Amino acid sequence: MKTKELSKSGQGQSVEKECFGKKLDVLRQLSESSGDKVPLSDLLVSLFYSLYNTSARVQQAASQAGHLFRCGRKRKESETTNQFWRTYSGKTTDVLQTPQRRLVYESSDKSLTLQNAGRFSVNRFILFNDALIHAQFSSHHVYPLATLWVEAITDITASSNQYGIKVTTPEESFTLLASSPQEKAKWLRAINQAVEVVLTGEGSGAGVPAVSRTASYVFCKDLRLKDASYSGRWLSGKPHGKGTMKWPDGRTFTGTFKQGLEDGYGDCKMPNKLLDKSDRYQGHWRDGKMHGFGTYKYATGQVYEGSFHDNIRQGHGMLSSGKLIGSSSSVFVGQWLQDKKMGYGVFDDITRGDKYMGLWVDDQRQGNGVVVTQFGLYYEGAFSNNKMMGTGLLVSDDDTAFKGEFSDDWTPNGKGTLSMSNGDFIEGLFSGEWTSGLKITGTYIKPNLYEPDKESTCVLEVGRLAVPPEQKWRAVFSECWSRLGCEAPGRPEESRRAWEHIAVTLTTGRRDSPELLSRSQSRVLEKLEVIPQHTGPVTAARYDVIRRYLTKACETPLHPLGWLLETLVTVYRMTYIGVGSNRRLLQQAVEEIKSYLRRIFQLVRLLFPDLPDEGVVIHTDPKGSSETNQQGWLVSSSTLLLPVLLPRLYPPLFTLYALDKEREEEVYWDCVLRLNKQADLGLLAFLGVQQKFWPVSVSVLGEKQQVLPSTKDACFASAVETLQQISTTFTPSDKLQVIQRTFEELTQEVHALLEGNFLFSMDDLFPLFLYVVLRARMRNLAAEVSLIEDLMDPSLQNGELGHMFITLKACCFQIQQEKTT
Structure with a gap:
């Protein structure tokens, strides 16, 4: 084996010890291994484990070497910086010299000069690890690297060999001229790398710091921002994005900036030294000024919630002064122009106990009211x-x-x-x-x-x-048209623009305020962002889609239509609640609702220009959706919008009806109480109901019981319970549906009693229905009847529902005129 032979020489032994150390025995065992000794797999595992430990020590050694290298580099930087300060001849050395500041690059050899500098001026640029300093003979300018942007400028002039570098800072921009392309590249690379180290803590090697960044800065030259400190997002030398600006006088703005100016949503606190309190504005800004919708809380205690234009109140808004128990409590809601009440508005003087609803000019009541x-x-x-x-x-x-x-x-x-x-x-x-x-x-x-x-x-x-109702709340509707990107009604060609504005508004609202939206609300917004198909003839199925869309839109405050309904509900309640609950205001309140419907329907026609005119019936396609109305849809502002509008306006409106019918209700209720003391058969006889319609037995808890002369509140109980539901509904159409179901229940009970088909005549029906009305004991029946009559769709007046309603109205009148023996 080569390893075995190498180990026999002195040189080989030193190499073995240097490379493998104590792992040499493992390699020897591996090279001499046989089947009857240590298994080869165990030797390989031992070898790899040993190599892993060796690698860890190599990495540790490399880390230590890197640390030594960095220490050496820092020491060299320190020595270079020290040598620089020894030779620096400026008068501001004591101010510029700080313990942590290290020299990166400097232009003592005039490798970098200021463009358009005077012939005899002295301009020296020194790049430190935290700032770029422009030093002159007796002064200096310090530009922190965190808020410094540089970019190359090619050929300042066509005939010049000089090369420029544009420097952008929060308060000024200037151009530096390099003596050569090489110097230009060196300075650009040095500055960008130094900036990147300041922003990230370490250089990436690319040497191109982010144009958009987070940093802090204190302004010293800008007249508007002098001595103000800013912390937040920047873009090319300007506050851009979310951030906080603090002024020396205590003023603070936290919100969104655009190109150095407050723009978007923001929260601003402004001290009032006279009152030792602060004004506070929370709302939208544009170009550094309050612009759009917002809430301004004055140090005096007043609160304005509404529209602003260039820092002044303009458009629709509500101003509350004092507290309900204060000595000068009042609320104004209406139109503003140039910071003054102008146009239609409602002023509720809570202290004096009166309310004005009318026109204003220059903060004074002027015109009809x-x-x-x-x-x-x-x-x-x-x-x-x-x-x-x-x-x-x-x-x-x-x-x-x-x-x-x-x-x-x-x-x-x-x-x-x-x-x-x-x-x-x-x-x-x-x-x-x-x-x-x-x-x-x-x-x-x-x-x-x-x-x-x-x-x-x-x-x-x-x-x-x-x-007149059409002159009321014009500023509210104008604001809604503006939010749809349109100026006024009558321009259907702007439908596409309106849908684009809706999509942008909903997307922005969902992005900016995700914490305020539940999961279901977010899903609704996502659906509303989708522009529905709105060209071509409107079928029954499409009309149903439009109806459903409008219902969701009107229930979503972020949608322009939802904002409109929410605002109208606020002003309506402001007008007709409290002192405004005066019975002589009833007809004005009703006409105001009808005006809302007409004007909102104009907005609907803008969004859906192919919608037929009011009164047209869209018949149902037999092959269409089973969810649509089988008889088709009647196109009208009331059928589309009243179901979402009236439930919110119902409390103040019905209060006015109750007050208006108060005297009639007293007579009616007295008669109801007296007549209901009678047993069922006695009351049927008193009302003139034919005996063939008198129930012989009734079902109680599933068991049949005989009707006796003493039986009370048992006959036609199902119809009575159905009619009582009229007070739980809001719209005239829903109330008419309750009346229709009552007639159906009554008819079924009579048919079951007579065991066969029977066609009612009015002479038979009226006293029987009168019995049901009396037993229903509805407290404000006259108000219910009046509300239905005023707001029901005209197309229903001559149909079956209209005849049923007239029957109920006649019963109400008959009860008021009834004489008991």
């Missing part, structure tokens, strides 16, 4: 210079009304008509304040006795001097 108070007073008419001035209508809680001229708040002054609740009225000249007494010169008229054809119409004309 409505005022309601906690004492039941109602005024509608003209305002000027923040006062009731001009023609107006004033109505008190007891229905006394004055229509005429006003010169101040609650102060009639001039011609007018005063109407009393009994129908009498006075025409003439009026003066004085309403609450303290009026001076009247005029004629007292009792139309019922002397002039039956002449009567006052003050109360009947409530709402005519109020702001």
Whole structure:
């Protein structure tokens, strides 16, 4: 064996010991191994294990060698830096010399100069491991490497052999000229490698640091940012991305920057030295200014939530002042222009207990408006210079009304008509304040006795001097059109642009606020981001897809339509809750909802330009989806939008209906209570129901029981329970469906009783249905009927559902007029 022969010589022994050491015996055993000695596999395992340990020691030795090399390099850098400071002749040595600073490269041989420098100027550039220093005779500039960007410039001038390097810093940019291409390459490589080491802790060898990076910097020259410190993302010398800026006066901005300016969402705190508190703005910025939607909390306690434009309030917004228990509590929601109330708005003076709903100019009530108070007073008419001035209508809680001229708040002054609740009225000249007494010169008229054809119409004309519904909340709808990338209705060619804006808005919202979204909400957003096919004829299946899409969109605040509905719900509740729960506002509240539907439907037509006109019926394809309505779909704003809008507006709206029908409800409820004291058969007889419709037995818990003269609340119980569900629904269509199911339940019970088919006549049906209505004991039936009548789709009025509704309405009226013996 060669190994055995080599081991016999002195030179071979030294080589063996140097290479293998104690592992030499293993190799000898391996070379001399035979079948009857140690197994060859065990010897190989032992050999590989020994080689592994040898490799580990080799790596350790290499690491130690590298460490020695780095120590030597650092020592050399230290000696070079020390030698540099000994020969440096600048006047700022003490300021620049720091213990950790090491020299990398310097231009004492004029290998690098400043472009456009004066003939007699002295410019020296020194590259350290943490900064690039531009030293002059008596001054210097320090540029930290973490916020330094350099790039090559080829041929400053066509006739020059000089080569340029562009240097970008947070506050200035300048060009350095190298004496040769070689010097240019050396400086570029040296600076980039030094920057990369500062950013990453070690050089990658490529010598090209990231253009976008995270770093901190204190500004010293920029007028807007002087002495401010910034920590965050940078891009080519400018704050770009998420970061935090702090000013010496305590102002702090945390958010998104773009090219050095606040842009995107941000949180800014601004100290108010007079109040020793801070203003705070949380919202959107553009080009360094508050722009878009945001919330501004003033040090005074006021809070503004709405739109900004170039640092001022403009667009739709809500300003809250004070607290509910404070001495100056108020809330304004409406339109702003140039930081002032302008256009339509609602001002709720919580302290005084009154609410204004009308037009504004330069922070003052100007134009038509409505005022309601906690004492039941109602005024509608003209305002000027923040006062009731001009023609107006004033109505008190007891229905006394004055229509005429006003010169101040609650102060009639001039011609007018005063109407009393009994129908009498006075025409003439009026003066004085309403609450303290009026001076009247005029004629007292009792139309019922002397002039039956002449009567006052003050109360009947409530709402005519109020702001028309189409003029309300224009800023809200304008903002929605803007979010869709359009200026105004009537431009269907912008449909594609609107869908693109929707996709961008949803994607941005899902990316910027993932923590605020649940998994199901994220899935909904992903579906809404997909632009549905919206060209070609609208079939029943496609109409159903559109309906489903709009439902999801309106329930998603990030979607422009969802934001619109959320804002409309806020302003509606702000208007008609609290002092706004005045029964004389009912018709205005109803008309406002109808206006919402019309204007939102314009937005829907923008997104789906092929949608048929309102009133068109899209018939169902027999081969289409089984989920669509078998009779087809009626295209209308109410069927599309009322199901998602009305449930949110229902509480304040139904409160107004209940207040408006309060007196009728008292009479109705008194009659319901009295009539329900009777047993079933006695009540059926009292109502004139034919005996053939009287149930002989009823099912109770699955067992049949005979109807006795004392039996109560057992007959037609299924129909009664069905009708009671009307108070658990919101939209007129849902309430009509409940009425229809009630008729079906009633018809089934009668057919089962008569054991055969039977066709109801109205004479038979009305008293029987009246019995069901009485037993249902619905507390606000008059309000329910009125709501259905006002908001039901006109196409349903003459159909089967319309006739059923008229029957219910007639029952309600009959109960109010019923006389019991």
